[in-house]
Amino acid sequence: LYLSMAEDKSRKGEIDSPIRDMIDEINIDPKMSTTSSCSGRIVVYQKLENIRKTNCNWLLVLHEPINLEQLQDSLRNVTTGGIVFAKFEPFILHCQCADMETARCLLICGLNSGFRESGIVVGKNDRFTVAIRSSQIMEVPLTNNSGKVIVPDEYLDQLVSLLNQRMQVTAERRDKFLTEFRNRFRSSKEQLEYSVQ
Template sequence: MDTFRMRKEQRLQAGTDRSRAAGVDSAISGLVDRLNQSDRYCSTSSCSGRVLLLGGSDQVEVQKQNCPWLFVTHQKCRKEDVIAGLQKAQDNAVFKFEPFVLHVQCRKMEDAQLLHSVAINSGFRNSGITVGKKGKIMMAVRSTHCLEVPLCHQGTVLVSEEYIDYLVQVANQKMEENQKRIERFYSGLQSALSVPMSPEPLDGNVSTAASVYTRRRRHRTAKKERGNGELTAHSDCESDLSFLMGTT
């Protein structure tokens, strides 16, 4: 049994998720199950997106150790819930919207590239691939439409109730957009996984699905060349994909 398959079986049997909730949110359980049904991927942590009021202190060390959630929801929120959370704040409080995030271990680089393409096309433009020192390939699906606003400092609320109402409206709009991106990602994932892929590409030939990814990269490179003249027609088709060297 190869290392990836062994790790996947151990993780799925244990039923662990490294997110703070230690489980998969119901809103994305179907998506995560579909991903794990493929022998190419194994999810490690996830969050469907959330609105929360985070308590804490000015001291960084204390914040890391004790980070109380004064209020949290994975759906749209109400102004009254945020105000009720603020009443629990003993020091500082920050209102946040955090979009959908998904971390996936991938069997091969071609599999990670395919998933990265699906994520980017779905609107998750902060997604990326990390390759560990031991060759472990991780793909992170991330977005940039976050929100973070301090509401309370040293026990004093800094904003008006009208401003809290405005923030709630902004956060709820972001939650709606977040759900649309998740639906696009799920649809793109199903389409990508429906394309047959040879288990062991030979002589540098990749599968049909990976070839689609490569053609899209070449198309984007050509567009950049026409736009600014800085890239040549023979530029590496993967040059705009960042590979972060980590220790995961």
């Protein structure tokens, strides 16, 4: 069964730039196909009253470290009628595998890299989907329901540090995952070729 020609169906319609090369490398394997992914992101959003979270007001989305000025600027765009949250979402990858052994090996790559919430789901027609993920999610409110900021700048400054620490950890785990992947699924010659790119 060959899966590598399938299209990654990540929500925003394209692969996040920090993991584009990784996704391309995984999809070279004919027994694997990524179905969704996120490199890890920092989000500031307003949860509007009486509206589903999927339709909330996105104020800032970053797949890289944030600074205090960016966070403060995002809060200036707040409207009334909903609480503003800052949220960190770690790296996540869903990959469909052609057989259980391939899925098992990919799962081990994730577990060995610190993604301890990873697992395998068996679907119809014996399709095996591996979810590589961790429990790094952090979410905190920044305003009251009227959109007024309820925390001091000192708090925002500390929050920036915490968000960036989590972004750094998820980046390190991603790098380790790619190394584990290459060790298990690539020959020595292929590993050398990738290392000099």
